[in-house]
Amino acid sequence: MTSTATDKPTFSLEVTDQEGAKVFHLNGRLMDQQQADHLMEVLDVHLKDNEGVNVVLDMGALLYMNSTGLNIMISVLTRTRKAGGQVLLAAVSHGVRQLFVVTKLDTVFPILDTVDLALAKVRA
Numbered sequence: 001m002t003s004t005a006t007d008k009p010t011f012s013l014e015v016t017d018q019e020g021a022k023v024f025h026l027n028g029r030l031m032d033q034q035q036a037d038h039l040m041e042v043l044d045v046h047l048k049d050n051e052g053v054n055v056v057l058d059m060g061a062l063l064y065m066n067s068t069g070l071n072i073m074i075s076v077l078t079r080t081r082k083a084g085g086q087v088l089l090a091a092v093s094h095g096v097r098q099l100f101v102v103t104k105l106d107t108v109f110p111i112l113d114t115v116d117l118a119l120a121k122v123r124a
Helices: 033-047 066-084 094-102 115-123
Strands: 010-020 023-029 056-063 087-090
Touching: 010 033, 023 033, 023 066, 033 066, 033 094, 056 066, 056 094, 056 115, 066 087, 066 094, 087 115
Parallel strands: 023 056, 056 087
Antiparallel strands: 010 023
């Protein structure tokens, strides 16, 4: 099977306000610079004028992530911390979690089993 432009893996996100945090619901495959740029643009909109906002990245529907995705996670963490907030990862699949473990980024990002647990940690 040959790959065409229409076969490009999709990535989408939705942002909701929940219990003192912005929850980014990531969907699909995060693996190219265009997708990463889109995520950062959306993040910047939500961080602007929101000092100290906490970000929960709901990764339950994120099927795949590569080094580009890891790079964007680090950028999200850096920008959110500069704005006085924290970043928590939630519902990370086994495959994506392994990427964080191998790169030791699991020691940098709090990883919780569910969005509800991440929100509880934000409130604590």
